[in-house]
Structures are given as structure tokens and as C-alpha cells.
Amino acid sequence: MNRGSWRWSMMVGLLIAGIWGCGGDEPQPAGDLADIPYVPQAYLLPELPYFFPDLSVPADNPLTVDGVELGRYLFYDPILSVDSTLSCAGCHRQELGFTDGLALSEGVGQTIGIRNAKPLANVGFFEKGLFWDGRVQTLEELALHPIEDPLEMKNTLENLIADLQVHPEYPAMFRKAFGIADREEISAPLIAKALGQFTRTLVSFNAKYDYANWDRGPETQFFSPSELRGQKLFNREPIDPDEPHPGCSHCHVGPLVSTNEYANNGLDEALEPVDFPDPGLGGITGKPSDFGKFRVPSLRNVALTAPYMHDGRFATLEEVLDHYSSGGHYADNLDANIFPFSLTAQEREDLLSFLHTLTDTVFVQEPAYGNPFSE
Numbered sequence: 621m622n623r624g625s626w627r628w629s630m631m632v633g634l635l636i637a638g639i640w641g642c643g644g645d646e647p648q649p650a651g652d653l654a655d656i657p658y659v660p661q662a663y664l665l666p667e668l669p670y671f672f673p674d675l676s677v678p679a680d681n682p683l684t685v686d687g688v689e690l691g692r693y694l695f696y697d698p699i700l701s702v703d704s705t706l707s708c709a710g711c712h713r714q715e716l717g718f719t720d721g722l723a724l725s726e727g728v729g730q731t732i733g734i735r736n737a738k739p740l741a742n743v744g745f746f747e748k749g750l751f752w753d754g755r756v757q758t759l760e761e762l763a764l765h766p767i768e769d770p771l772e773m774k775n776t777l778e779n780l781i782a783d784l785q786v787h788p789e790y791p792a793m794f795r796k797a798f799g800i801a802d803r804e805e806i807s808a809p810l811i812a813k814a815l816g817q818f819t820r821t822l823v824s825f826n827a828k829y830d831y832a833n834w835d836r837g838p839e840t841q842f843f844s845p846s847e848l849r850g851q852k853l854f855n856r857e858p859i860d861p862d863e864p865h866p867g868c869s870h871c872h873v874g875p876l877v878s879t880n881e882y883a884n885n886g887l888d889e890a891l892e893p894v895d896f897p898d899p900g901l902g903g904i905t906g907k908p909s910d911f912g913k914f915r916v917p918s919l920r921n922v923a924l925t926a927p928y929m930h931d932g933r934f935a936t937l938e939e940v941l942d943h944y945s946s947g948g949h950y951a952d953n954l955d956a957n958i959f960p961f962s963l964t965a966q967e968r969e970d971l972l973s974f975l976h977t978l979t980d981t982v983f984v985q986e987p988a989y990g991n992p993f994s995e
């Protein structure tokens with residue numbers, strides 16, 4: 621197996637100035653940035669394994685080398701927050717699978733938020749709503765929320781735009797990314813586009829889980845006997861249908877390790893929808909049957925993304941297994957695949973060792989996703 625060929629291979633852009641660029645003969649637009657060349661080059665994602673779904677990119681925000689680069693700078697720059705103390709990366713740390721290690725996130729001035737920071741691996745593939753409750757649809761739309769959220773960066777877009785317009789570096793970067801002719805054209809939609817582009821490039825496909833599955837040679841070549849047994853517990857239905865079995869793959873499955881659907885996995889007892897401490901999807905759709913449902917999270921890098929669940933209530937994977945094996949709490953819409961089961965000490969260990977095969981160390985060390993200010 622040539623691991624190298626799976627690695628990040630190309631960052632070389634294609635010259636497509638002919639399509640998007642300003643033609644040489646056209647008059648130059650007036651503006652203080654007009655002299656800086658605008659030569660957009662397509663950003664090429666690493667070659668994704670065949671078993672991945674297609675990454676859909678909005679027609680009005682194609683990935684370009686300069687767009688992604690600008691998004692990366694913005695993501696790591698505390699200038700986005702009201703007092704320049706907190707960047708996106710402050711709550712989405714690469715080494716923690718782009719989470720923050722806290723149960724509930726901490727905003728500017730130690731304000732405690734209401735939810736657990738989500739991992740960002742493969743976030744561009746989730747097309748049925750983002751955030752735990754699916755309240756926004758695209759990465760572009762999402763990007764402006766944390767900036768203005770009073771529990772997060774507490775800034776205003778007007779303030780941020782004004783800071784970026786007078787910045788020594790950013791106006792030229794916006795020019796290169798989006799072809800604006802004047803710093804006055806720096807706008808919220810362009811900030812959103814750049815952050816959308818960068819977050820869309822965060823692709824993870826180099827976990828042991830990826831190598832052991834999908835025709836890349838016999839599973840035993842990659843998985844230890846314990847990991848292999850753990851995967852069987854995670855995946856397979858029991859031979860005897862009456863035998864209670866974890867069956868995690870009903871919801872956590874495939875390359876995204878998620879069905880991308882919404883489910884109630886039994887965290888809270890609720891006789892009525894109002895009993896859920898956090899309404900989740902129901903808070904968005906208003907449908908009683910959606911209360912207490914959350915988007916099934918990917919389990920990629922799950923060993924790095926503790927604590928767990930939308931409110932970070934479980935500190936460890938052991939506690940997560942205790943929750944599932946208890947069968948969860950009663951609610952009308954408790955998913956049928958959540959029911960009590962028991963595991964021997966060995967089976968528990970096997971399941972935990974399988975969960976560790978979802979760690980993608982290439983992803984969490986990939987320099988292209990890291991902090992550009994420390995390069």
C-alpha cells in the first residue's frame with residue numbers, strides 16, 4: 621500500500637485566469653487595489669478515495685488558492701472577535717480534531733456558551749444542515765454566526781469590515797481572492813466566502829478505519845484482532861436477532877461515520893417535547909417529533925474530541941458506552957436502535973479500540989490546515 625499516494629498530493633492550482641480573470645485588454649477598474657494582479661487559480665483538493673461522496677461546492681464560491689488562503693488567515697486571526705482575543709481556531713483546535721476540549725465553549729471574556737464545539741473534519745460533506753440542530757445550510761452562511769454571537773466572538777460585522785479595510789495585509793488578500801478593486805469592497809459576503817472555502821478544504825480520509833475498509837487489502841493487515849472484533853460489534857447485526865447488540869452503525873456509518881440524519885439517541889427523559897433541556901432540531905422546525913433530535917455526528921477523530929454530545933455531558937468514551945448500553949432515557953421519539961445491551965469487559969475494550977481507529981493523524985497534523993501565523 622503506497623500511503624504516499626493517498627496523502628495530500630497537489631496544491632498546485634490550475635491557471636484559469638482566462639475564465640475568471642480580467643482580460644488584458646479591458647480597462648482596469650479604478651480603486652486602490654486595482655494594480656495588484658488578480659489571477660485566480662483553482663484549489664485542488666487532495667484526491668479523495670472513491671468511497672467518498674462528492675464534495676459539492678457552491679457555484680458562486682469555487683475553491684481558489686487565494687480564497688482558501690485568505691479563509692485560513694481569517695480562521696486563525698483573533699481580529700474577528702470584538703477585542704481581538706479569540707479566533708475561530710481558539711474553539712476549533714486542529715490537534716483536537718478542530719474542537720476545544722471543553723464541555724461548553726468559552727467565548728470572549730469567558731462567557732460560557734450553550735453547546736459543545738463541533739469537530740470540523742469533512743464538514744463540507746454535511747448537506748442536511750449544519751450545527752448540532754441543523755439551523756444553517758451552508759458553510760458560508762454559518763461563518764458569520766460565531767463572529768456576531770454574543771456568547772462567542774461578540775463582534776459586529778461593521779466593526780470587523782472596518783478593521784479589515786484599514787489592515788496592512790488583508791485588502792490585498794481580498795483583491796487576490798475575489799478581484800475587488802478597492803478596499804471599500806471588503807464585505808460580509810466575501811468574509812463568509814473565504815471562511816467557507818477554508819472550512820470546506822478540511823478533508824479527513826487517512827484514519828486506520830479508512831485503510832482497513834473499502835478494498836484496501838485484508839482488514840487484518842491494518843486492524844489488530846481487538847480492533848477487528850470491535851468493528852464487528854460496532855457494525856454487524858447479531859446472528860440471533862434477540863441478542864441485544866450495540867449496532868452503532870445504524871447511525872454512525874460509512875466514510876462520514878454518520879448517516880447525516882437527525883436522531884434522538886436517548887440523552888434525556890422527556891414525556892413532552894418541552895421537557896427536553898435543549899430542543900435541538902425541534903427548536904428549528906417546531907415539529908413535536910423533532911424535539912431532542914440532533915444531527916448524528918461523525919465519529920472521525922472521536923478519541924481526540926472529548927467531551928461528548930451536544931452539551932459535552934460525557935467526559936470519556938467509557939461514559940458514552942455506559943449511556944448507550946443503558947438503553948438511554950425514554951421519549952416518544954427515542955430512536956428504535958437505542959436499546960439496552962451488555963458487553964463483557966473484553967467486548968468493551970474491543971469497541972473502544974475500534975473507536976480509536978477513527979483517529980486521522982495525517983489530518984490533525986496537515987500543515988495546510990494549521991496556523992499560518994506560526995509558519
Ligand code: HEC
Pocket residue numbers: 695700706707708709710711712725726727728733735736737738739740743746749750751752753759762763764766767771772773815819
Ligand atoms: C466560542 C467558541 C467558538 C468560536 C470562536 C467559533 N466556534 Fe464554531 N462552533 C462552536 C460551537 C459551540 C459549535 C456548535 C454550535 C451549535 O451547534 O449550536 C460550532 C460549530 C461550528 C461549525 C459547524 C460544524 C458542523 O458539523 O455542523 C462550523 C463549520 C464552525 N463552527 C466554524 C467556525 C468558524 C468558521 C468560526 C470563526 C468565524 C468559528 N466556528 C468560531 C464554537 C465556536
Ligand code: HEC
Pocket residue numbers: 866867868869870871872882883884885887913914915916917918919922925927928929930931940941944955956957958
Ligand atoms: C439512533 C442513532 C444512533 C445510534 C444507534 C448510535 N448513535 Fe451515537 N450519536 C447519535 C446522535 C444523534 C448523537 C448526538 C447526540 C447529541 O449530542 O444530542 C450521537 C453522539 C455520539 C457520540 C458523541 C460524538 C461527539 O462528537 O460528541 C459518540 C462518541 C457516539 N455517538 C458513539 C456511538 C456508539 C459507540 C454507538 C453504539 C454503541 C452509537 N453512538 C450509537 C446517534 C446514534
